[in-house]
Amino acid sequence: MIALKTTLAGAVGTALIAACVLALAPGLNAADAPTGNPEAGKEIANDRKLGNCMACHVMPDIESPGNIGPPLIGMQARYPDKEKLRAQIWDATVANPDSSMPPFGKHGILTEQQLNDVLEYIWSL
Amino acid sequence: MNKIIMLTAALVMVLGLTWGGVALATPQADQAIWQSYYQKRFPNVPKEDFINGVYAIDPVSRESWEAIEEFPPYEMAISQGEKMWNTPFANGKTYRDCFPNGPAIAGKYPYWDKERGMVVTLPLAINECREANGEGPLKYKKGPIADILSYLRYQSRGQLTKVEIPEDDPKALEAYEKGKQFYFARRGQLNFSCANCHVQNPGNLLRSDILSPALGHTTHFPVYRSKWGEIGTLHRRFSGCNKQVRAKPFKVQGEEYRNLEYFLTYMQNGLPLNGPGARK
Amino acid sequence: MRTHHFSAGILVAALAAGLPTGSWADDQADFEKAMTAAREARKKAATVGGEWRDIGKFLKQAEQAAAKGDFATANQLAEKARRQGELGYEQAMSQKDVGLPAYMIAGSK
Numbered sequence: 001m002i003a004l005k006t007t008l009a010g011a012v013g014t015a016l017i018a019a020c021v022l023a024l025a026p027g028l029n030a031a032d033a034p035t036g037n038p039e040a041g042k043e044i045a046n047d048r049k050l051g052n053c054m055a056c057h058v059m060p061d062i063e064s065p066g067n068i069g070p071p072l073i074g075m076q077a078r079y080p081d082k083e084k085l086r087a088q089i090w091d092a093t094v095a096n097p098d099s100s101m102p103p104f105g106k107h108g109i110l111t112e113q114q115l116n117d118v119l120e121y122i123w124s125l
Numbered sequence: 126m127n128k129i130i131m132l133t134a135a136l137v138m139v140l141g142l143t144w145g146g147v148a149l150a151t152p153q154a155d156q157a158i159w160q161s162y163y164q165k166r167f168p169n170v171p172k173e174d175f176i177n178g179v180y181a182i183d184p185v186s187r188e189s190w191e192a193i194e195e196f197p198p199y200e201m202a203i204s205q206g207e208k209m210w211n212t213p214f215a216n217g218k219t220y221r222d223c224f225p226n227g228p229a230i231a232g233k234y235p236y237w238d239k240e241r242g243m244v245v246t247l248p249l250a251i252n253e254c255r256e257a258n259g260e261g262p263l264k265y266k267k268g269p270i271a272d273i274l275s276y277l278r279y280q281s282r283g284q285l286t287k288v289e290i291p292e293d294d295p296k297a298l299e300a301y302e303k304g305k306q307f308y309f310a311r312r313g314q315l316n317f318s319c320a321n322c323h324v325q326n327p328g329n330l331l332r333s334d335i336l337s338p339a340l341g342h343t344t345h346f347p348v349y350r351s352k353w354g355e356i357g358t359l360h361r362r363f364s365g366c367n368k369q370v371r372a373k374p375f376k377v378q379g380e381e382y383r384n385l386e387y388f389l390t391y392m393q394n395g396l397p398l399n400g401p402g403a404r405k
Numbered sequence: 406m407r408t409h410h411f412s413a414g415i416l417v418a419a420l421a422a423g424l425p426t427g428s429w430a431d432d433q434a435d436f437e438k439a440m441t442a443a444r445e446a447r448k449k450a451a452t453v454g455g456e457w458r459d460i461g462k463f464l465k466q467a468e469q470a471a472a473k474g475d476f477a478t479a480n481q482l483a484e485k486a487r488r489q490g491e492l493g494y495e496q497a498m499s500q501k502d503v504g505l506p507a508y509m510i511a512g513s514k
Binding site: 065093103108 | 314315316317321322325326329330331332333
């Protein structure tokens with residue numbers, strides 16, 4: 001048992017060092033960036049099985065979008081506070097309990113990374 | 126009688142108003158609000174026209190729908206159903222032995238069966254008739270059940286929806302309340318209630334689908350849908366509308382959907398039956 | 406997000422160092438624990454009519470992944486199913502007393 005613990009401690013130690021080295025390696029940090037990627041976000045937003053935002057919103061490059069929600073344009077002017085925009089996508093029923101917009105974050109329809117990507121894209125509109 | 130109901134409904138609504146929306150929610154009051162809501166929202170649509178679903182509010186698709194109705198895609202089903210109606214079971218009896226007033230009986234359904242303490246729908250009654258006569262039950266979503274329903278509902282065209290919630294049995298009101306709760310409850314990962322689409326957004330576009338008002342939603346079933354390429358039942362539609370919001374659908378003809386049908390049909394009281402129907 | 410990559414880093418490092426990362430039996434036991442939790446959450450949601458559409462599918466996929474020894478995927482799916490069960494239950498409970506929405510009552514006047 002003691003022997004096992006020592007090995008484990010050793011393993012974790014080695015791993016920690018290795019992880020630090022890995023984390024320092026150039027390139028690997030990119031995916032860790034706290035912000036999303038707007039190009040990826042566009043694809044996610046326009047994917048029927050993921051964001052499917054165009055089911056309800058007029059969006060760029062989308063043919064026959066829905067009109068249940070307002071057109072997504074001029075977002076930075078509408079939402080000077082980016083966190084508020086994120087909150088709307090995370091769970092729209094907080095701001096409007098009757099909202100028919102799905103809670104993309106709260107219900108795990110999008111992952112955190114996907115949501116950040118979408119946020120970045122919507123923010124750019 | 127009708128006048129009394131209308132007066133009561135009006136009175137209840139006024140009371141509801143003065144009490145600032147504090148739930149004085151009798152079925153009559155709900156129904157008055159329901160019907161008035163759609164008429165206010167679509168003031169140019171005559172009330173009876175709501176039985177035509179989305180075509181009542183969308184003149185563009187109405188044209189092609191009217192062309193389709195010239196050669197109805199449900200005609201075969203009606204004649205298949207008529208054959209079923211007239212063909213004796215193995216024991217020599219027919220559907221008529223179960224439904225002596227048939228075939229024009231659709232207006233009677235769904236109803237509250239006090240003895241059994243449950244809502245009885247027409248498809249359920251059909252299968253119970255079959256089983257009482259030693260025949261296997263039909264599947265509830267499509268196929269032969271849709272055929273016989275098409276025939277019975279076709280024969281019942283023009284009857285008025287008049288669901289009753291007997292006041293001498295609190296369990297009937299309970300079933301109604303359950304159906305109502307089901308209708309307005311959000312469900313599924315996408316977090317929609319039926320109302321989010323059909324009350325809040327009728328006339329709006331969900332991508333390229335115009336959402337239909339729920340006034341008239343039960344009058345025309347079973348329905349031929351071009352998307353299905355065949356005829357399906359009301360509970361099949363319920364199931365589909367549950368699935369698209371990523372909720373697990375309930376058992377067709379199970380208690381949940383029968384109560385839902387009870388509520389939803391009661392909301393249409395006064396509207397004529399026009400099944401079977403055709404939709405996109 | 407960071408911790409995620411960090412622990413992945415540990416795993417990669419440990420693997421690279423050829424160190425033991427736990428036996429198959431441990432993995433299987435952990436997975437079964439995750440599955441039991443997921444099944445219970447699903448059942449709890451179902452008792453209040455709040456089950457979501459894809460939970461059953463995730464559980465099936467989790468079992469298939471575990472059978473192939475891909476416990477990382479299997480656990481992730483079981484966890485997703487559990488989370489959906491919990492969310493579905495919470496959702497259903499929050500909707501217990503709903504009736505005609507205010508916008509409908511207002512719109513009828």
